[in-house]
Amino acid sequence: MSKNAFNLLIVPAVILIVWAFVAHLGIFNSFLLPPPEQVLESFGQLIKDGTLETHILASSMRSLGGFCIAALIALPTAYICYYSTKTESRLKLVMEALRFIPPLSLVPLLILWLGIGEASKVAIVILASFFPIYFNALSGFRQIDKNFTELATVLRLNKKEKFFHVELPGSLPSVLTGLRLGFGYSWRALVGAELIAASSGLGYLIGDASEMSQTDKVFVGIFSIAILGILGDQLFVWITHKFSPWMKK
Amino acid sequence: MASGIKIENLKKSFNSAKGVITPIDNFSLDISANELTTVIGKSGCGKTTLLKLISGIEKADEGKVIFYDKDGQEIKEPRISYVFQEARLLPWKTVGQNLELPIRHEEETIRKKLVKEALELVCLGDIQDLYPSELSGGMAQRVGLARGVISKPDILLLDEPFSALDFMTRTKLQSDFSRLQKELSMTMLMITHDINEAVFLSHRVIYLNHGKAEKDLKIDVETPRQIGDSRLLNYQNYLLHSVFK
Numbered sequence: 001m002s003k004n005a006f007n008l009l010i011v012p013a014v015i016l017i018v019w020a021f022v023a024h025l026g027i028f029n030s031f032l033l034p035p036p037e038q039v040l041e042s043f044g045q046l047i048k049d050g051t052l053e054t055h056i057l058a059s060s061m062r063s064l065g066g067f068c069i070a071a072l073i074a075l076p077t078a079y080i081c082y083y084s085t086k087t088e089s090r091l092k093l094v095m096e097a098l099r100f101i102p103p104l105s106l107v108p109l110l111i112l113w114l115g116i117g118e119a120s121k122v123a124i125v126i127l128a129s130f131f132p133i134y135f136n137a138l139s140g141f142r143q144i145d146k147n148f149t150e151l152a153t154v155l156r157l158n159k160k161e162k163f164f165h166v167e168l169p170g171s172l173p174s175v176l177t178g179l180r181l182g183f184g185y186s187w188r189a190l191v192g193a194e195l196i197a198a199s200s201g202l203g204y205l206i207g208d209a210s211e212m213s214q215t216d217k218v219f220v221g222i223f224s225i226a227i228l229g230i231l232g233d234q235l236f237v238w239i240t241h242k243f244s245p246w247m248k249k
Numbered sequence: 250m251a252s253g254i255k256i257e258n259l260k261k262s263f264n265s266a267k268g269v270i271t272p273i274d275n276f277s278l279d280i281s282a283n284e285l286t287t288v289i290g291k292s293g294c295g296k297t298t299l300l301k302l303i304s305g306i307e308k309a310d311e312g313k314v315i316f317y318d319k320d321g322q323e324i325k326e327p328r329i330s331y332v333f334q335e336a337r338l339l340p341w342k343t344v345g346q347n348l349e350l351p352i353r354h355e356e357e358t359i360r361k362k363l364v365k366e367a368l369e370l371v372c373l374g375d376i377q378d379l380y381p382s383e384l385s386g387g388m389a390q391r392v393g394l395a396r397g398v399i400s401k402p403d404i405l406l407l408d409e410p411f412s413a414l415d416f417m418t419r420t421k422l423q424s425d426f427s428r429l430q431k432e433l434s435m436t437m438l439m440i441t442h443d444i445n446e447a448v449f450l451s452h453r454v455i456y457l458n459h460g461k462a463e464k465d466l467k468i469d470v471e472t473p474r475q476i477g478d479s480r481l482l483n484y485q486n487y488l489l490h491s492v493f494k
Contacts, residue, residue, distance in 0.1 A: 154331040169341035
């Protein structure tokens with residue numbers, strides 16, 4: 001095993017061992033703390049009967065859909081505000097106020113307005129991921145080296161060429177950081193919303209299992225969220241390296 | 250086609266913490282085609298502002314810059330290239346992609362050929378696929394120079410192109426540039442604070458002081474010049490006395 005893999009796995013391995021040890025000592029009721037093998041068994045069972053796949057798919061579709069809509073609104077808005085300080089100052093107060101409101105606090109209102117269906121959950125995801133994407137993109141555009149915009153003038157780049165040759169790559173690290181943060185936030189807010197009002201998704205799986213006193217399934221839901229979160233985050237790291245190879249050099 | 254430059258009553262002011270400063274004030278100059286003219290002067294005397302006004306990076310408050318061909322006819326949109334003090338290569342593009350930017354409207358095969366030729370011109374080998382962060386300071390500056398000449402512009406503006414380099418690299422690049430300048434035959438306007446560099450490379454040296462051309466000196470020594478040419482010493486001394494009188 002390489003040193004990196006060892007460093008990566010040592011703490012989770014210790015937690016797993018302590019968990020198994022404590023669970024088998026019988027200090028806590030297995031209803032409160034099921035042993036790892038019971039959770040693993042539930043994991044297998046939920047995969048086998050397709051329940052986990054259904055819930056993962058439901059959450060992923062909501063998360064991805066809301067996230068894409070948020071990115072499609074936030075990135076052009078940031079670009080417009082980068083060029084128009086007037087637009088930015090007119091939007092500033094609303095943006096600042098909205099970003100401090102936890103999306104979950106809007107769940108009751110969104111259910112009233114949009115109903116209990118998909119729209120309210122997707123709206124939560126949009127609200128959760130919009131602000132990190134918007135603010136990071138705006139900051140990224142503003143951090144483009146002025147020397148490079150001078151170079152664009154000297155090279156007689158038109159607006160489209162300037163965007164693709166200078167502004168987009170120059171702001172890409174910040175834009176990707178914003179997308180990565182936005183994706184994380186959207187996932188967290190979604191699971192919270194599903195816990196409150198949903199009939200499918202990982203949040204619903206956890207809430208339903210909790211009400212049925214099936215703690216092992218609660219753990220399966222929590223671990224699924226963690227694993228999917230790590231996979232999503234790694235996907236962003238890969239995309240960052242793929243589209244900004246100069247950062248590695 | 251090389252172009253001459255006629256600068257008429259140029260004025261540019263900036264707002265600063267100390268109030269309004271006017272680095273270029275009622276400045277006029279005629280720069281001949283196919284020559285390398287160098288403007289020298291102390292820091293803050295308006296050298297860089299002058300280049301930015303000619304290139305279009307900055308807009309003049311008053312006056313105008315006219316470009317004309319060998320028959321004296323005005324050229325409305327001359328092709329102007331700019332070599333900056335630092336190489337200013339886009340870090341997200343490879344050397345090849347950086348060099349292709351000024352010739353982006355050409356066909357791909359032509360672009361590849363021109364990139365190869367430009368790199369050979371500045372004595373660099375097959376480095377198209379390297380990123381700027383993988384180059385030394387001297388290599389990066391050569392690439393910056395190659396980007397300046399790749400489109401065969403009418404006018405090449407050089408903003409202290411060798412000042413960020415160490416002595417050895419600077420001397421070698423100056424020597425190479427002297428050869429290049431002969432081969433390229435284009436109108437060049439360089440600014441520098443280095444009198445020796447100005448005399449070594451230029452056909453004409455202008456000493457800019459308080460926004461005015463205080464001295465205008467023709468260097469009557471054939472190009473390309475050799476390092477240590479004793480005929481250049483008189484010009485250097487004359488300019489030194491003008492600056493420190």
